[in-house]
Amino acid sequence: MRRNLNVERIKLSDIGEEKVIETIFSIIDKETRRITLPYGDDAVAIKLPRKMNLVINVEMLVGKTDIPPGMSNVQIGKKVVTMCISDLAAKGAKPIGFLTSIGLRRDMNVRDLKEIYEGINIAARKYGVKVLGGDTNETDDIIIDGIALGIAKKVIPRSGAKIGDIVATTGFFGNTAAGLKILLESLPVEEELKRRILKDVYEPRAYIKEGCLLAKKGLVNAAIDSSDGLAISLHEIAKMSNVGIEINNLPITEEAKKFAEKTNIDPFDLVFYGGEEYILILTISKENWEKALNEVRKVKGKLIKIGRVIDERGKIMYKHEKEERIIEKKGWQHFTT
Incomplete structure (x- = not known):
């Protein structure tokens, strides 16, 4: 009885979206x-x-x-x-x-x-x-x-990342996080920069050609879209694949870079802790990397190499030259954000 009373007192805002989903999965027949x-x-x-x-x-x-x-x-x-x-x-x-x-x-x-x-x-x-x-x-x-x-014919799971895989994305990050700061915090930005940033907020795109082509050719081991933010997406791939991920290239848009400079906001936060970008995050073996690049170019897309899969389970970090930072699991989460 005491246990039930404790559960009744817990609110969704106390546990967040991830635990809400885990609760649902614990009840349903699978x-x-x-x-x-x-x-x-x-x-x-x-x-x-x-x-x-x-x-x-x-x-x-x-x-x-x-x-x-x-x-x-x-x-x-x-x-x-x-x-x-x-x-x-x-x-x-x-x-x-x-x-x-x-x-x-x-x-x-x-x-x-x-x-x-x-x-x-x-x-x-x-x-x-x-x-x-x-x-x-x-x-x-x-x-x-x-x-x-x-x-x-072949679906790409989140759980297929392998040690040594290249981590890549189909686009650059930062504009949606910057755009929401402009809209919700009324940060002053010159009109042309504001227009370019907000375009990504108002007109997101799905990278369907890239995803379908890479899957059809069997060139990707794991994939996820970044709707919850780059940091959360990296953590999800790592958790479901039982690996770690090291990022050594910050995939930031030119607009977000300028915005960060003008507002003294850390570009690291704009890139990793945004959300709503819908960019694909992929892990690709070194042997398939050049093939994947060539295939994506056929549909006028791009692949940006941002890091690698490492043999340190659960460790998600950014490491570039002398800078080393832990990438926390945070971004857009319903009930708590």
């Missing part, structure tokens, strides 16, 4: 025979005939926590799709369909609703899928639930 990705990965993958996998991802956008000031209705719609497609990209799955449920305030303008769905349709078209259906309901805040469906 499928083990028909899935090819472990619970807790970016998506679920279900075995299909002919050695194919159906890859499914679900994401939720809530107005209070996920819509930054100044984001247009069309951009809101685009973001919902991008959030879901990004996780398919991390698993190497080709998108084949999208569903969405939406909770709306009764005083919302019909025009706003139309603009959100225009954004959803624009993004769906960009990633080569159709909106297949969904549901509507009445809520006190805008809530949009997205489900992306994809197929893949």
